[in-house]
Amino acid sequence: MITLSNIKKTYNKGAVQALNDISFSVEKGELFGLIGPDGAGKTSLFRILTTLLLPDAGQASVDGYDVIKDYRHIRNRVGYMPGRFSLYQDLTVEENLNFFATVFDTTIKENYDLIKDIYQQIEPFKDRRAGKLSGGMKQKLALSCALIHKPSVLFLDEPTTGVDVVSRKEFWAMLKKLKQEGITILVSTPYMDEANLCDRIALVQKGDILSIDKPAAIVSSFPGELYAVRAAGTHRLLQDVRNYQGTSTCFAFGDALHVTFKNAGSQPLLEYLHTKGHADATIEKIQPTIEDCFIHLLK
Amino acid sequence: MRTLFFLLEKEFRQIMRNKGIVRLLIIAPVIQLILLPLAADYSVKNISIAVVDNDHSTASQRLIGKITSSGYFKLTGYTGSYTAALSMVEQEKADLALQIPAHFEKDLVRENSQKLYVAINAIEGTKANLGGAYLSSIITDFNDQLRVDWHTTGTATTSDAPQITVAASNWYNPYMDFHLYIVPAILVTLVTTLAAMQTAFNIVQEKESGTIEQINVTPLKKHIFIIGKLVPFLVLGIILFTLGLLVGWLFYGIVPVGSFWVLYISLVDYLFAMLGLGLLLATYSTTQMQAMSLSFFFINIFNMMSGAFTAVDSMPGWARAIVQTFPPSHFIRIMRMVVLKGSGLSDILYDLGAMALIGLVLNGWAILNYRKTA
Numbered sequence: 203m204i205t206l207s208n209i210k211k212t213y214n215k216g217a218v219q220a221l222n223d224i225s226f227s228v229e230k231g232e233l234f235g236l237i238g239p240d241g242a243g244k245t246s247l248f249r250i251l252t253t254l255l256l257p258d259a260g261q262a263s264v265d266g267y268d269v270i271k272d273y274r275h276i277r278n279r280v281g282y283m284p285g286r287f288s289l290y291q292d293l294t295v296e297e298n299l300n301f302f303a304t305v306f307d308t309t310i311k312e313n314y315d316l317i318k319d320i321y322q323q324i325e326p327f328k329d330r331r332a333g334k335l336s337g338g339m340k341q342k343l344a345l346s347c348a349l350i351h352k353p354s355v356l357f358l359d360e361p362t363t364g365v366d367v368v369s370r371k372e373f374w375a376m377l378k379k380l381k382q383e384g385i386t387i388l389v390s391t392p393y394m395d396e397a398n399l400c401d402r403i404a405l406v407q408k409g410d411i412l413s414i415d416k417p418a419a420i421v422s423s424f425p426g427e428l429y430a431v432r433a434a435g436t437h438r439l440l441q442d443v444r445n446y447q448g449t450s451t452c453f454a455f456g457d458a459l460h461v462t463f464k465n466a467g468s469q470p471l472l473e474y475l476h477t478k479g480h481a482d483a484t485i486e487k488i489q490p491t492i493e494d495c496f497i498h499l500l501k
Numbered sequence: 502m503r504t505l506f507f508l509l510e511k512e513f514r515q516i517m518r519n520k521g522i523v524r525l526l527i528i529a530p531v532i533q534l535i536l537l538p539l540a541a542d543y544s545v546k547n548i549s550i551a552v553v554d555n556d557h558s559t560a561s562q563r564l565i566g567k568i569t570s571s572g573y574f575k576l577t578g579y580t581g582s583y584t585a586a587l588s589m590v591e592q593e594k595a596d597l598a599l600q601i602p603a604h605f606e607k608d609l610v611r612e613n614s615q616k617l618y619v620a621i622n623a624i625e626g627t628k629a630n631l632g633g634a635y636l637s638s639i640i641t642d643f644n645d646q647l648r649v650d651w652h653t654t655g656t657a658t659t660s661d662a663p664q665i666t667v668a669a670s671n672w673y674n675p676y677m678d679f680h681l682y683i684v685p686a687i688l689v690t691l692v693t694t695l696a697a698m699q700t701a702f703n704i705v706q707e708k709e710s711g712t713i714e715q716i717n718v719t720p721l722k723k724h725i726f727i728i729g730k731l732v733p734f735l736v737l738g739i740i741l742f743t744l745g746l747l748v749g750w751l752f753y754g755i756v757p758v759g760s761f762w763v764l765y766i767s768l769v770d771y772l773f774a775m776l777g778l779g780l781l782l783a784t785y786s787t788t789q790m791q792a793m794s795l796s797f798f799f800i801n802i803f804n805m806m807s808g809a810f811t812a813v814d815s816m817p818g819w820a821r822a823i824v825q826t827f828p829p830s831h832f833i834r835i836m837r838m839v840v841l842k843g844s845g846l847s848d849i850l851y852d853l854g855a856m857a858l859i860g861l862v863l864n865g866w867a868i869l870n871y872r873k874t875a
Contacts, residue, residue, distance in 0.1 A: 252718045274720065282718045288711030292515050304507045305719045347715075 203355060203386045204228040204251065209260035211246050211409075220246040221257070222409035228388060228402075233381045235400030236390040237492070242406040244390040245285060248359045251388070252282045265354050278306070281348035285359040287340045291333030295324055295343055298332050299350060306351035316383065317346045320376055338369030345376065356380065358389040362396065374399050394493040405496050412499040417492060424490040424498060426450070429468050430458040433475065433483040442478045446471055453497055460494055461485075504721065508729035512703075516733060526699065530691040530741055534748045537687050538680050541810065548632040551578030551586040551595035558606035560647075567643055568599075573635050590622050597621050597632050609647070673841045680753040685836035686809035688745040689771075692738055693803055693829050696772050700734045700779030701792040708787060723871065731776045738772045739765070758843035767835045767849065770856045774828040777863030784870040803829045831856050 204227060211221040221243045228234040236244045249255035251264055253273035261268065267275040289298045299321070303310050314321075324342050327335065332343060341361060348356060358377075362370045374396065377387055389400070397403045398417045405412040405420070413420055433439045436454065443452045443459055448470060450462045463471070468485045475483040490498075516522055550568065554561050569576050574597075578589045586598040600618040602608075609615040619636060623629040674681050707713040716726060746764075749755040757764060778799065786792040806820070807813070807830035813821060824830045831852035838844035846853070 254714060254717055277718055277720045280718065282715070284711060284714055286711050288715045290511075290515065290712055291710065292518050293511065297511070297514070301507070301511055302715075302719070304504060305716070305721045307504070307720075 203230040203232070204234075204262075204264050204388060206247075206251075206262045207260055209247070209250060209262055210258045211243075211250065211255070212258055219409050221250075224260070224409070224411060226404055226411060226414055228386060230386055231381060231384050233377060233387045233389065233399075233401045235397055235403040236388065236406055237392075237394065237397045237403050237496070238390075238406035239392060241408070243409040244406060245359055247406075248282070248284075248357050248388075248390065252280060252357055253277060278351075279354045281351070281353035281356045283344050283348045283356075283358045283361055285363065287332075287344060289332050289340075289344060289347060292331060294329050294331055295335070296328040298343060299346055302347040303350045308351050310350065313350055313352045316352055316380075317349050319379060320349075321346045337365050338372075341365055341369065341373065345373075349380070353385065355386045355388070358387065360390055360392065362391060362393065370396070394491065394496065397492040403492070405492075405499060407500060413495070420492060420495050421490055424495050426462050428488055428490045428494060429461045429463070429485050430455075430488045431461050431471070431475075431483065431485050432458050433480040435480070439475070439480060439483070442475060442480070443471070446474055451498070451501065455493070460488070460490075505725050505729060508721075508725065509732055512729060512733045516703075516737075522699075526695060526737055527741065527744065530695065531744055531748055533691060534684070534687055534745055535752055538684050538753065541679075541683050541687070545628050545631040545635075546573055548574050548597060548628060548635070549577040549595045550574045550597045550599060550632075550636075551580065551589045552576065553580055553583050553586045553598060553600040555581065555603040556601050556605035560606035560609060561601045564601065564640070564643055568636070568639055571635070571639055573632075587620060590620060593622075595622070596625075596628055597636065599636065681755060681841055682837065683810075684749045684753050684755055685840045686833050688742065688749065689807075689829055689833045689836055690800075690804050690809055691745065692742055692768070692771070692832075693775055694800055695741055696734055696738050696775035697779040697782070697800065698793070698796040699737075700731065700776050701782040701786065701796055702789055703734070704730055704780065704783035705786050705789050705792040708783075709789060723868075727780065727868065727871070731780065734776055734779070735769070735772050738775075739768065742768050755840065757840040759839035759845065760843075763839050763844070763846055763849070764836070766846070767832060767839070767853060767856075770853055770860070771828055771832040771835075774856050774860035774863060777860050777867055778828075781863050781867035781870065784867055803827055806830070808833050825855065826859060828856050828859050 206227070207225045209221055209224040212219050224243075224247065236242075236247065238244055246255065250257050250262060250269060253269050253276050256270065263269065264276050265279055267273075269276060290301070293301065299310055303313075320342050324335070324339050324346070327339065332340065335343065345358075345361070348358075362373055365373065370393075377389065377399075381387060391397070400417065402414065402416050403420065404414045413423075415423070431439065431443060431452075436457065436459070440452065440454055440459060443449055443461060448463050448465060448467075450464045452459055452461045454460075461471070468487070472483060472485050516526075552565055552568075554565070565576070565579075568574050577595050578586060580586055580589075583598070583600055586595065586600070589595040590598050598620040600620070602616065602618075605615055617640065619633065621629045621633050671677050704713075707716070742765075746757070779796070782792055782795045782799075786795060805811070806816070806824050807827050808824070809829070813824050813830060816824065835844075835849045835852050838849060
């Protein structure tokens with residue numbers, strides 16, 4: 203459905219490497235996540251696939267159409283929701299939706315079924331200007347506008363950034379439904395917890411793909427065992443654990459430290475910490491998360 | 502076609518919804534058109550004059566009376582010393598100092614000639630220039646009157662020498678009414694600002710808000726999008742121009758001598774060129790700030806160099822050649838020819854053609870550049 207092979211993109215005449223030889227493919231009806239921090243190259247990738255940007259090298263196709271040669275066909279069958287809210291703030295909800303329907307030579311009525319679940323939530327405010335909507339409602343309107351022409355592929359660039367937790371949950375539930383309609387979805391997010399909701403994810407960093415797999419497979423590929431270390435005075439604890447010679451990696455995660463060891467065994471560290479004055483230190487074995495895998499791969 | 506219609510509906514809706522813009526586009530130009538011609542009046546009045554009268558004779562009194570009764574001059578000082586008058590000029594209390602020498606009347610009668618001295622404060626060029634010219638013409642007139650007086654009383658015989666008098670009549674503007682000349686030009690500058698600046702701002706705004714990206718991923722064709730952007734400002738330009746003609750009629754009594762059709766055909770030609778400029782500026786700017794700086798640069802040059810306030814013919818040759826590429830210079834000429842003289846289409850073909858050519862170049866350039874960047 204979406205294929206990329208050896209896509210390269212640089213900015214400022216080669217000074218900034220945005221995408222470094224990216225290749226992967228997304229199957230029809232798949233919910234595919236691009237996970238990575240700001241500046242990883244996610245938006246550049248979206249702009250190439252939505253025919254807004256030309257790659258320096260490599261080939262890419264969407265729904266069987268080449269992004270350079272057949273860009274007109276692609277524009278007819280993809281929906282794009284950019285990271286920033288980019289609908290007309292001075293038009294009302296209904297006028298925005300109507301406008302995008304007309305631009306795609308269709309009507310709201312024709313594809314109402316597809317957007318019904320989402321649009322019904324903002325329909326009571328259909329005469330309100332888009333600029334006056336709350337963040338979550340803006341996001342629903344943007345999704346409705348991206349869906350109004352019944353696209354076969356949906357590109358969502360950080361759709362949940364700056365949206366509250368409840369709206370984020372609702373949004374992912376909507377994506378699940380759209381997936382059932384057979385729409386291929388490529389979504390990017392900086393939130394690791396959303397990664398588990400995708401069928402497959404690609405971990406991206408500085409224009410490179412670190413890993414592509416199902417979330418569960420990525421988690422299970424985590425080498426070794428992971429432990430969470432807790433004690434009062436986290437800062438001093440971090441120093442002490444890092445100085446311990448048996449520690450392989452150690453990162454702070456909220457109130458705990460996630461630690462891996464060179465030679466298996468957490469007991470010696472606990473004893474070591476007791477001698478260092480951390481009388482309340484506890485260690486437990488935990489399941490690694492996507493974030494642990496990501497940090498591990500970055501290393 | 503349905504898409505274009507819908508696009509236009511959307512643009513108009515957005516423009517009308519922005520109350521600030523409507524005020525800015527319609528009310529502000531009308532106020533400017535009412536106020537600016539009052540300020541941009543070249544006939545200078547209220548020139549302050551200080552007179553140094555060293556003679557205190559009937560002749561000197563008659564001369565001073567003649568100067569003050571002309572209506573152009575205000576007698577702000579009457580002293581006996583030249584230094585006192587000059588210090589008045591220095592303190593900006595007087596624009597001119599006129600020195601009448603001692604024995605003015607006696608020498609005039611005896612020697613049949615006399616000299617007057619005029620000192621002019623040239624800091625304000627126009628006022629000084631015109632003030633000096635008015636004063637010399639009043640003195641010449643005074644001189645002629647003296648000759649007539651003496652001739653009829655028979656005290657002088659030299660005035661029988663032949664004289665040439667020049668009678669000038671001002672065609673198309675018989676009373677040299679300055680408003681007739683400046684109002685059409687100011688109207689052109691207002692239409693210029695609307696067409697070039699607002700078009701550029703409108704398009705750049707879509708860039709700033711990211712909506713142009715959203716439009717670019719749709720199958721909407723570029724030329725439809727561009728036409729959808731230009732037509733509303735063409736319509737607004739025509740509305741503003743019509744309002745301007747109304748203001749000219751109501752406030753200054755100006756009724757175009759020529760046909761309205763000729764005026765409006767020229768207007769559309771002119772708007773085509775200026776909308777092209779706005780479009781071009783928009784393709785080179787990414788923020789409204791940039792678009793504003795760029796368009797100010799052009800509009801300032803247009804206003805000062807297109808013959809609205811100063812004659813193009815008095816510029817050096819290279820500058821005149823550059824001015825030929827400015828659409829406003831052509832439209833101002835057309836406006837004056839049609840409004841004052843009643844010229845028809847055949848008289849303004851050169852200017853119409855020039856504007857159309859410039860319009861084609863600007864629009865073509867803008868479309869090429871738009872394709873490359875988007």
